[in-house]
Every structure is written in structure tokens, then in C-alpha cells.
Amino acid sequence: MNNAPIVEVEDLAASYDGTTYVLYGLSFVIRRNEVVYVLGPNGGGKSTLFKVLIGSLPPVRGTVRLFGKPLKTFKDWRRIGYLPQVVRESIPEIPASVGELLASSSSSASDLSPEEALELMGFDDVDGVMKRRLTDLSGGQLQRVMIGLALINKPELLLLDEPTVHMDTPGMMSLMDVMRRLSLEMDTTIMLATHEISVIPTSTTRVLCINRYHYYDGTIGELVNSETLCKIYGFHTKLIDHGHG
Ligand SMILES: Nc1ncnc2c1ncn2[C@@H]1O[C@H](COP(=O)(O)OP(=O)(O)O)[C@@H](O)[C@H]1O
Ligand SMILES: [Mg+2]
Numbered sequence: 001m002n003n004a005p006i007v008e009v010e011d012l013a014a015s016y017d018g019t020t021y022v023l024y025g026l027s028f029v030i031r032r033n034e035v036v037y038v039l040g041p042n043g044g045g046k047s048t049l050f051k052v053l054i055g056s057l058p059p060v061r062g063t064v065r066l067f068g069k070p071l072k073t074f075k076d077w078r079r080i081g082y083l084p085q086v087v088r089e090s091i092p093e094i095p096a097s098v099g100e101l102l103a104s105s106s107s108s109a110s111d112l113s114p115e116e117a118l119e120l121m122g123f124d125d126v127d128g129v130m131k132r133r134l135t136d137l138s139g140g141q142l143q144r145v146m147i148g149l150a151l152i153n154k155p156e157l158l159l160l161d162e163p164t165v166h167m168d169t170p171g172m173m174s175l176m177d178v179m180r181r182l183s184l185e186m187d188t189t190i191m192l193a194t195h196e197i198s199v200i201p202t203s204t205t206r207v208l209c210i211n212r213y214h215y216y217d218g219t220i221g222e223l224v225n226s227e228t229l230c231k232i233y234g235f236h237t238k239l240i241d242h243g244h245g
Pocket of ligand 1: 044
């Protein structure tokens, strides 16, 4: 079914200690092919939402369905690609080359090859990058490799948590283009969490804006023209229209 719901969340509440709610009363539906930006200030609950969606933090209330199946019985995790919010400092400890890291996840014939994943992520000198050690990459290069890793099994749902951290503006723009191509060409549904409102590509982009108990679900264009933004973000901010799309 083309327009099938991929992520359904109803009245979700999440908590780490069982007493303080980090998310409360959150509901939304994301359908196949959509690219939705999860926007909100630091501490607003974006990463927590992703932890719930990948099954690592059980909801304290509400229902979550993935590909139409209740989270509790969902087992098809290969259909989901996840980029955790990277703590840059923890990565250089992995003593491997880019090629070795990617090859370790490219396990079936239908997966992307390491070279294909790197090409998709905009690397020109793919053979050269394959041989580089992870420790030798810049923050932006490493981030693109990690996104390539999340993509390698051609996931139907891609969850990217702060993928633009460490990227310069051209890097961010090309990442947004890659996301749009993935949704169109590979039928990928994408949720991309960011605290930076300036990475939202066009004014018609759907944003799910979250700050604990305050939510907004609609286009970024409407959000910036509403009172809701101040309530959620706690400050006035201006949308930068990158003029593409
Ligand atoms: N492992 C954890 N244990 C307890 N509290 C946490 C944990 N992770 C996040 N929190 C708290 O949950 C809230 C939301 O955090 P998070 O989901 O990381 O927000 P965001 O990703 O939007 O910055 C914050 O108040 C944060 O301190
Ligand atoms: Mg986060």
C-alpha cells in the first residue's frame, strides 16, 4: 500500500525514572515516503522519541505501531536504519578503516555495497575513503560515513538523530538532497531529528516540533508564523529559506 502508515504514535508518554515525563501526550502518524524533521530545543525529547521507536525505552503510556505492527511484537528491525546522536569523542576508538566498518554491515546481496553507500553520501574519492581509518576523518566526513552505515541495508524507515552535527553548510545541504532522493527513489521514510531550525530545507517541509509537553505538527512555514514556535522553542527565531526544492 503506497500511503501506508509507517510510524503511528498515539498518546505517548515516556519517562526514564518512572516519575518525570520527558514526553507526554504525543500523537502523530508518518506515512510511507515522507521526510519529517523532528525539531526542538536541546532536552526537548527528540532522542527519547527515537529510543522509544527503536524499542530501547518502553513507553509508560500510549501506543506505538511500526509498519502497522504494535511495538511490543515488532521484530523486523532490519527494516529500520538508525543513526544515534553521535558523541564524536567515542568514535575514534574504533580501530578500523571506513571500508571495514561498512563491509561489516553489508551482509546480503540486496544491501548497498560500501562503495555505493559512500557514493550516495557524496564522497568523490570512494576508493581513497574506503582505506582511511575512522580516526583520520574530519567530524563531517565521519558523520557522513555513519549515515552511510545506517543506509546500507536499504532500510524502509530511517531514523537520523542530529545527523548534521559537525557538518558545514554545503555538507548539510547535500545531506538534505540525499534524503529527498532516498525518499523518492528508494521509497524510504525518514525522520530526521535536529535542534537547528536552519537545516529545514523548504517552507513546506513537515516538522514535528517537540518540547516535552508542547507539540506542533505541520509545515515549518506555518510554524514560524505562529505563536507556537515561541512556546516550543522559548525564543524568537527566523527561518532561513535555502531556496531549493
Ligand atoms: N538516559 C537518560 N536518563 C535520564 N534522563 C535522560 C536520559 N536521556 C535523556 N534524559 C533527559 O530527557 C530529556 C530529553 O532528552 P533528549 O531526548 O535527549 O532531548 P533532545 O534529544 O531533544 O535533546 C532531558 O531532560 C534529558 O536530560
Ligand atoms: Mg538529542
